[in-house]
Amino acid sequence: MYEPQTLQTIASHFVTAEHIDAVLPLGNGLINDTFKIMMKGEEQPRYVLQHINDKVFTDVEMLQRNIETVTDHIRRKYEAAGMTDINRRVLHFLKADTGKTYVKVGEEYWRVMDFIADSVTQEAVTPQSAYDAGRNFGDFEALLADLKEPIGEIIPNFHNIEFRLKQLEEAIAANPVGRMKDAEVQDYVKKIQEHASAMCLGERLYREGKLPKRICHCDTKVNNMLFDKEGNVLCIIDLDTIMPSFVFSDFGDFLRSAANTGAEDDPDLGNIHFNRAIYDAFLEGYLEGTKSFLTPVERENLPYAACLFPYMQAVRFFADYINGDTYYKIRYPEHNLVRTRAQWKLFEEAQKALK
Ligand code: GN1
């Protein structure tokens, strides 16, 4: 954990030190650590300070370049469209005293962005806000469809299920902390294998030249959107994983959190069902937002995408469990196994609901 004074010193690379009142924890991401910067005499935070996890995002220069390219592009389009509240609609990163949008302090990387006032994150959506979210993520992809500058693949093979299954196989073979002896663990290995071929459909279509990659967000969880006090979508956040991917990423990963009636790590599997009304509403909004570019192959396979993402997340949590919890932050020793069970249940429920 970080000392308040350390955080203030880091923040002062971006904002005048004397004006900072406090730097306090914010949010619940599984990868980066996030804080809010409070300025003297102000009630609401003014900025967000974030520690970049450079074990996950090893090329910080590329990471920030991707984000700047995308946010500049969207900003220019919003300006051309005469939008007035642009700073509430797209993230803005501050330049540090180094001239870059990040600093390296010791061995750690940090960045600062504007805090969007009067905004909230939510863990759940209604059909109305799911429609809105579909529109917004669809629009987001549409806005980036004509991007000329290259966007780097910041985490290679991030949503490549064949690659994730291979990582799982490697974890199983290495069995570094002896978790393979458990009967339940063995059982998940079998169940995952049974569905592997069907779940690799996207990669096959890609190899056959039938499925394009587009610039996607790749972490479209509900809590990666800011809403205003009335529940309208304001802005898409957490732009780290923007990279070329199948549209399945954004469609499937949103529903993985939004259509789940339980929590991502719900220990009570009875809470977990797939909410078809949320799926239908999100689909409608997404089709509206993407109608300028979505191909029939992409459209026809959206139900597959909604099953693929709980499956892929189960595979990723499970591999991390077998590896001894080296990737995701955990709150207790069995956390990644509990997450695996919950995502597997959601996978089964999604298949039933979308048959
Ligand atoms: C991670 O850090 P967070 O919570 O935004 C992960 C996503 C997973 C998600 C599971 C870079 O996102 O891919 O879906 O946890 N991000 C990375 O909650 O691995």
Ligand code: MG
């Ligand atoms: Mg996040």
